[in-house]
Amino acid sequence: MSYFCFRFRGVYLLYSFTGERIVPKESKETIFNMKKVTYRNQFSKVLGVSLVVCLLFSANLFSQDESASAGDAVKGKSLFNQNCAACHSLNKRMTGPALANVEASLEEEGLDRQWIYAWVKNSPSVIASGDAYANKLYNEYNKAAMTPFPTLSNEDIDNILAYTAAPPPAPAKPVASVPGTETASSGGLSNELVLGALILVFAMLVMLLFMVNKTLRRIAEANGVVLEKEASEKRTPIWKAFVQNQFLVLVSALVLILCGAYFVYGYMMQVGVDQGYAPVQPIHYSHKIHAGDNKIECKYCHSSARVSKTSGIPSLNVCMNCHKSISEYAGNPEGPSQEDLANGRTNDFYTGEIKKLYKAVGWDESTQSYTGESKPVEWVRVHNLPDFAYFNHSQHVSVAGVECQTCHGPVEEMEIMEQYSPLTMGWCINCHRETNVKVEGNEYYEKIHAELSKKYGVENLTAAQMGGLECGKCHY
Amino acid sequence: MASNKKYWKSEAELNPNDSIVETLRHNEFVQDIPVDEFLGDKDNLASSSTNRRDFLKYVGFSTAAATLAACEGPVTKSIPYVVQPESIIPGVANYYATTIANGFDFASVLIRTREGRPISVLNNTDSKTNGSANARVNASVLNLYDSTRLQGPTLNGEAIEWNDLDNAVKAKLGSLKGSGKQIALLTQTYASPSTSRLIAEFKNTYGSNVNHVTYDAISEEAALNAFEKRKGIRALADYDFSKAEVIVSFGADFLGDWQGGGFDAGYSKGRIPQKGKMSKHIQFEANMSLSGANADNRIPLKPSEQKVALAKLYAKLNNSSVGGELSESVNSALDLAVAKIKKAGSKAVVVTGLDDEDAQSVVLAINEMLGSDAFNADQPILTRQGDVKAVNALIDAMKSGRVGAIFIDGVNPVYSLPNAVDFEEGLKNVSLSVNFSTNENETTAVSQYVAAASHYLESWGDVEIKKGHFALTQPTIKELFDTRQLQSSLLQWMGSDKSYYEYIKETWSSSVLGESEWNQALHDGFYVKSQPSSVEELVDVALAPVVEETTAVVPIASSLRALANASNSEMELTLYSKTGMGDGQMANNPWLQEFPDPITRVSWDNYVTVSKVDADKLGFVNENVANGGLDGSYAKITVNGVSVDRVPVIIQPGQAVGSIGLSFGYGKKAGMKAEMQTGVNAYPLYQNFSNVQSVSIEKSEGNHEFACVQLHKTLMGRGDIIKETTLEIFNTKDAEEWNVQPVVSLDHQEVAATSVDLWDSFDRTIGHHFNLSIDLNACTGCGACVIACHAENNVPVVGKDEVRKSRDMHWLRIDRYYSSEDTFEEDNVKKDEFDGLTGDKGSLGGFGELEHPASNPQVAFQPVMCQHCNHAPCETVCPVAATSHGRQGQNHMAYNRCVGTRYCANNCPYKVRRFNWFLYNNNDEFDYHMNNDLGKMVINPDVTVRSRGVMEKCSMCMQMTQKTILDAKRDGRVIKDGEFQTACSAACSSGAMIFGDVNDKHSKVAELKESDRMYHLLEHVGTKPNVFYHVKVRNTEEV
DSSP states (O other): OHHHHHTOOSHHHHHHHTTOOOSOGGGHHHHHTSOOOOOSSOHHHHHHHHHHHHHHTHHHHHTOOTTOOSOOHHHHHHHIIIIITTTOOSSSOSSSOOOTTHHHHHHHTTOOHHHHHHHHHOHHHHHHTTOHHHHHHHHHTTTOOOOOOTTSOHHHHHHHHHHHHSOOOOOOOTTTTSOHHHHHHHHHHHHHHHHHHHHHHHHHHHHHHHHHHHHHHHHHHHHTOOOOHHHHHHSOOHHHHHHHOHHHHHHHHHHHHHHHHHHHHHHHHTTTOOTTOOOOOSSOOOHIIIIIISOOOHHHHSGGGGTSSSOOOOOHHHHHHHHTTOOSOOOOTTOSOHHHHHTTOOHHHHHHHHHHHHHHHTEETTTTEEOSOOOOOOEEOSOOOOTTOOOOHHIIIIISOOOHHHHHOOGGGOSSOOOOSOOOHHHHHHHHHHOBOOOTTOHHHHHHHHHHHHHHTOSSOBTIIIIITOGGGTOO | OOOOOOOOSSGGGGSTTOHHHHHHHHOSSSSOOTTHHHHSOHHHHHHOSOOHHHHHHHHHHHHHHHHHHHHSOOOOEEOOOSSOOTTOOTTOEEEEEEEEESSSOEEEEEEEEETTEEEEEEEOTTOOSSOOOOHHHHHHHHHHTOTTBOOSOEETTEEOOHHHHHHHHHHHHHHHTTSSSEEEEEEOOOOOHHHHHHHHHHHHHHOTTEEEEEOOSSOOHHHHHHHHHHHSSSSEEEEOGGGOSEEEEESOOTTTTGGGOOOHHHHHHHHSOBTTBOOEEEEEESSOOHHHHHOSEEEEOOHHHHHHHHHHHHHHHTTOOOOOOOOHHHHHHHHHHHHHHHHHGGGEEEEEOOSOHHHHHHHHHHHHHHTOSSEEEEEEEOSOOOOHHHHHHHHHHHHTTOEEEEEEESOOHHHHOTTHHHHHHHHHTOSEEEEEESBOOHHHHHOSEEEEOOOGGGOOEEEEEETTEEEEEOOSSOOSSSOOOHHHHHHHHTTOOOOHHHHHHHHIIIIIOTTSOHHHHHHHSEEEOOOSOHHHHHHHHHHHHHHHHHHHHHHHHHHHHHHHTOOOOSSEEEEEOBTTTBTTTTTTOHHHHHSOOTTTOEESOOOEEEOHHHHHHHTOOEEEOTTSOEEEEEEEEEETTEEEEEEEEEEOTTOOTTEEEEESSOOOOTTOOGGGOOSOOOGGGOGGGOSEEEOEEEEEEEEEEEEESOOOOBOTTOTTTSOEEEHHHHHHSOHHHHSOOOEEEETTEEEEGGGOOSSOOOOOOSSOOEEEEEETTTOOOOOHHHHHHHHHHTOOOOOHHHHHTTOOOOSSEEEEEEOSSSSHHHHHHHHHTOOSSSSTTOHHHHHHHHTSOOSSOOEEEEEEOOOOOTTOHHHHHOTTOOEEEOTTSOEEEOGGGOOOOOHHHHHOTTOOOEEOOSOOSSOGGGOSGGGSTTGGGGSOTTSOOOOTTOEEOOOOSHHHHHHHHHHHHHHTOOOOTTOOOOHHHHHOSSSOEEEEETTSTTSHHHHHHTSTTEEOTTGGGOOOOSEEEEOEEEOOSOO
């Protein structure tokens, strides 16, 4: 999968992915489930990729078996995803034609499997040979020749064809077909049932008590027992006693005031602190899917965090680096989680959000081209620092090497982005007091660190000791 | 003692039977207040739908609603690019080298852009052409965001499309082709190789009746003619004052805008005493100019007498004599100048600013005769091309109907022509007039088509500033509006499908660049053509004077005679351009309007400068009124029957008796915001394009209210504020004598003031410790730093009324002091010799006398900003600790913490703290750039825009030092000297301000701090500032 990402043009990619393996093995499956389209013009790189594939499947190569013709649809699926999905889909025209039942449709044209072998392994030569259908195809698809796949064996192609003829059924989704709302209500119903039963039991108990009391009274009345009501009334009422006890009044007043003040203070201090602020965004962008499930590096999209004071909301062309090929959301292999379904986040919902992106960036899926009609997305800003506070991302991200999650929390688990930290000055300062300056290998710090640590008699300087608490460092 | 004086308020009181007076004796108002009309009608009150309780409900509700609404944070949107340009990273500035060439100011500059919008102008320090960004160039970025800019082409005031304009123009041009009628182009000086080529091609397309007339609002006609006659090229000689040991100037304000300006950096280089040497500067002038203020000897002289003096100087240098009478003192000054020049030989240079061809010729002759090193006629300056004769011929042609179409670009002749009426009349006879302008102005008002022109930051262009020194203008932002530059339009009208960019590239690759790379030139913003083989040229230079002298003897003789016989009139007016306003094309710029003139310290005005003697004679007064503001009389100035009335009068020390001065650039009305319509227009007095006029002046009615930021003119003998000495003493005596360290009494012992301290000192030896060095010798007072500070730090503009109340917000001011005696030294002596309270040497009268500047005072400039005291008095008095000190030496100001007690400002001995009396942004009361969305684009996003009720001050450009540090940290490297800059030090091209880290022992600033000349302002107060000054050394003998 990693090669797939490398293939993207653009500076960011080179920056963010050098030396980083963004897609570990275990997550491969997830990504492969997504539909992919890509690159027409990067044949050379694809060739390189094919080489990799060649190495991977060298075993298969040697054990090539001509007789195989039925093909294994399951193997075919994985081969399809690896080699074909960048340009082909089963049921949708992408860079190349839709491939569902391709063999059958080619048979109508009078082309057999041998032709397919030849075409897949080296399509330009087929075109060059003057094959009528090949040339028709070539012209129909903007004269973009299909990448030759000489490494694919006939058996592999058979497998792929088997897959295109009858794709294996999707793994059974647990109750996935049940609309989300119903599932939610059923879960809620059971809770409510238990609660209702409990309430019923409680009400019955109360009633029982009341009836017992009534019965006892009747019995007492019948027996002529006089209740000692009057006697009790002669005692001073408790509130009067309370009022008369001035000390008690004073103490409780004090307690009340202090408690009140505590809560008022607490309330006041949270005015303007928007911890947990999770506004609804114009496009439901899930950090969980991107940073969590697909393990995309934060700074791939928020690239200016490395060099600028702002982390930068990625421009839409960055989104399109991947979403040019990923036009539908295939979700987890296990299907949407209960929670997602409860919130109506089905695969279709996510696919709909991708369509919103296409609309904004002006991407026409049917022609696979930009229309030029774009409209910037008006994201709602989540982290709002006041104007008078200067914060520089690069200082923290590049110089200090602070993880994004330190301040922004477990973003990779956030379905909806929210403000994780309070972003108050106290919170900043606390961190500056506790965090050591990362001086290793930084020539800038060499002298000042040596001198300052000697002065303070410490081994590691905190940001505060380095001057990170001075007003003017953040307020100017 | 009771007084019998009776004060009366109106003449009605003179009539004892007046009923009104009688009524007023008992009642406050003559008539009853008509309250009964609405309170008496009970029915009306009862029927009102809003009763008292309702009213209270509304009040309660709205208060509660407002309170609740305030608890909810606003929703902020973040809108990223759809496709982010590769070069733009949000939050990171980009720099583009470009060139301003607006016809008056020509300079290579760097434009800093943030998120694609230009926010400030910086010096292009790589550029090898003289002329760095002055105050106006620094402020020019704000004109880009002028909300009154033209947003598209118009026809008689109605908006039209460019297509319509193009079609109309093409049709007209087609019909004029071959007809006898002129197609006139009236433009500014471009000095642009591409534009010249373009206009030549335009001529080819539309025939020889195309007439290109170049017009400079402020003409250098005399100098151009003189130079052309001698050298055969219409240009101006270039001067490098750093190579001059003796500079003698006759009315040339070469530190101002004389012959295009840009000579100050070279001048300052020679003014810093090195190895006991510095240049000697003698100035003969009428107005007190920047150059005069910086001169070692300044001789106030009427322009007619300057001519005589110049003739005599030439004669004396040749050991001959000419006629003409001069006073004894002037003669002796001349003798001194002659002696100095003779001694210096080729190290001397003579310049003149007299608009007189004879004077200019004589000066050229003198410099050639001397073989002056500073004088360069081989690479002359090309930035003034205006041709008065051609302009006048054009006006005549227009009046007689011989002009079929006129295209005007970059000039505003109806405003700036002395004979504007003729021009307007002529324009009526022209059937097609197209005016390229960025703003509405006097000329667009009478033009048919107004073509909205692009600002230079949106345009392509090239310019040959000096011969062989080329520079490129590139757009730093896409056109904000539907605008187009003239050159693109010409290409369009010629039917070319080339863009002007391609056209320039073509010109450059064919005739400018040679082997060099276009991209490199564009990146650098300039290109210097290598000179032809140097040996030949050296021979040329050596031979030239000899050859010239033989050929030029005859004309010089007649010139000399003309000069010596210059007619002396009773009152002579010298017109000049103000540092802040130039020729007036940027009058709509609030930064420049609020920029205090370096000499008079008056902002938002121009005025006539009059000597004290003449003022007394004519009855002019300047007085400070009770609220501290400066008031002045009005004058009426008449030249040849043309008069300008209600000109405010400033009594100017140093103004030559019998002369007055008035600046161009003010009094614009058309297309200007009401607040910016300041001053009077001096161009009607600019008869025959001569800056010297014989005038009559009389007092007129009324009192003018000035917005003057410095009311106290003299130092009153406080020699420790501006320490100065003479070159002789500086060279011969110990530093303790001329740079006296203050002492205080401790235990009845005199000890150094710095040794006594209330506070413990912090250890500042670790890390960076920023210091700013200001060399009073190098500072010319040009004010570029003031505007640069404005731009960098979002300093608000407060307007004339507020400035008058001393509420100006400049973080950096340049104090200007006059001596009360002839020199500052004499002031010091006088003060020291005070004896007793009264009497001849009594301090009571003596201090009173010291308040008045001398008639020809010495002048000193001192830039003062927050001194960033290590023991800051402001910090100790802040009740909320809003101002505190950092280890790096900067005095921090946390705006969000400030509650506005203003204790700090009261306790600051330097008076550098500025209080936000009002909200200056988003406030209709202060309708300047911060009150509209367009103007706000100039705001530096790294600096907080302050709110009402907080104190602010110079931060020593904390945002810049922090950025430098951060960049180094990110790169993991040590910071080199010179990397740390403040806005002012970066803007200072004269080398007066040097900023850096004194803990870096190899830095320039650390070296300067060890200099003998170093002193701190008000050292005896014990504030231990991080800004230090260098003692001013004057190259004078007499002190």
